[in-house]
Amino acid sequence: MKVALVGIGKIARDQHVPALAASGDWELAATVSRAGTVEGVEAYTDFAAMLAARPDIPMVSLCLPxxxxxxxxxxxxKAGRHVMLEKPPGATLAEVHALEALAAAQGLTLxxxxxxxxxxxxxxAKAWLSDRVVRxxxxxxxxxxxxxxxxxDWVFEPGGMGVFDPGINALSILTEILPAPVHVTAATLEFPENRDTPIAAQITFSGGVSADFDWRQEGPQTWDIEVETDKGPMALRxxxxRLExxxxxxxxxxxxxxxxxALYAQMAALVRAGRSDVDLSPMVHVADALTLGKRVVTAPFHF
Known part of the structure; x- marks a missing residue:
């Protein structure tokens, strides 16, 4: 099946293009970007022009902010194309709900x-936790x-989510592996004095769950989830x-x-089955943290 990739930036080049090149399900048939292109692939700068010119492309993968x-x-x-959304799926929950309803009305996969x-x-990790009590x-x-x-700079602009752009990755894992759901009860959000989104966040959830997100770490990077259960500890690193x-x-x-x-394989399976997959639970945690969070102003940030 043919796919158009929209937004040829860092994540598209690092992940989407190699994944599509190795896929047995998809062929990268077109790109849409103000400046970026992929060698050997038809390139457009206008999305409407691509939709009009390429009715043979049934799926669009959006890598835009x-x-x-x-x-x-x-x-x-509306043009009859299936849609795959890079994370986070939108700027607000309401707009993704609207897209989900539109896809259903059109009989398309989102x-x-x-x-x-x-x-x-x-x-x-999910299987190991399934019959354990998380303490x-x-x-x-x-x-x-x-x-x-x-x-x-868009990551620090309204809608860019700041440190929740990577933090939502952790929340997507958390909501997948925990045997029972949790919800945000409190948060502290650190905003650089010259930016509109947080650069760090400390979050408390129900059920003894907590999180520490920070975008200022130099050197080795840390992406850990540590869980204590009634039958011992587990960690994802x-x-x-990596599982411990x-x-x-x-x-x-x-x-x-x-x-x-794996994402593109799942998208192919969804299209063939005529189904959508729009789980917004990680984004709900972000919205709740931004709603409940205490704002703390910190030093300005410059790239």
Whole structure:
């Protein structure tokens, strides 16, 4: 099946293009971007022009930042195309609900992807926790925004989500592996004095769950979820790709390169089955943290 990739930035080049090149389900047939292109692939700068010129492309994968994404997704669905959304699926919950309703009315597939759920050890962690009582869980998600979003000011603009852009990856894993749901009860959000979204956040959830997100960590990056249960401890490290049980490594890999191929395989399965997958539980936690969060002003941030 043919796919058009919209938004040829860092995540598209690092993950989507290689995943599509290796896919047995999809052929990258067109790109849409103001400046970016992929060698050997027909390139457009105007999305409407691509939709009009390429009725043979049944699916659009949107890698744009969340703020402009709704208009593109709506146009694609109205043009009869299946839509795959990079995380987070939108700037607001309401607009994604609207897209879900539109996809259903059009008989099309809408897939709100969460790439970290496809990390190598997530399924094993979920299975291990399924018959255990979770007593405490803590997320430590600390990385360097200058490394992962170099010069990308949109992440600090309204709708960009700030540190929740990576933090939502942790929340997507948490909502996948916990045997019972939790909800946000309190949060402290650190805003640089010159920015509109937080650079760090500390969150408290029900059920003894907590999280520490920070975008200022240099050197080694930390993507850990540690869980204490009635039958001992478990930890997911490297963004869900390494599993530890009782402090001993129990499987996984040292790479995230398998996550996006799994997303595109799932999208193919959804299209063939005529289904959508729009789980917004990670984004609900972000919205609740932003609603309940105490604002603390911190030092200005510059790339």
């Amino acid at each position: 969340p703020m402009p994404r709704f208009a593109y997704a709506e146009a694609a669905l 897939y709100a992807t969460w790439h970290s759920r496809m990390a190598e050890a997530v399924a094993a 405490r869980a803590h997320i430590t998600w600390r990385e360097d925004v200058r490394k992962w979003h170099p010069g990308q 490297m963004g869900g790709n 049980i009782g402090g001993v490594e129990a499987g996984g890999v040292n790479s995230i390169m398998g996550e996006y191929p």
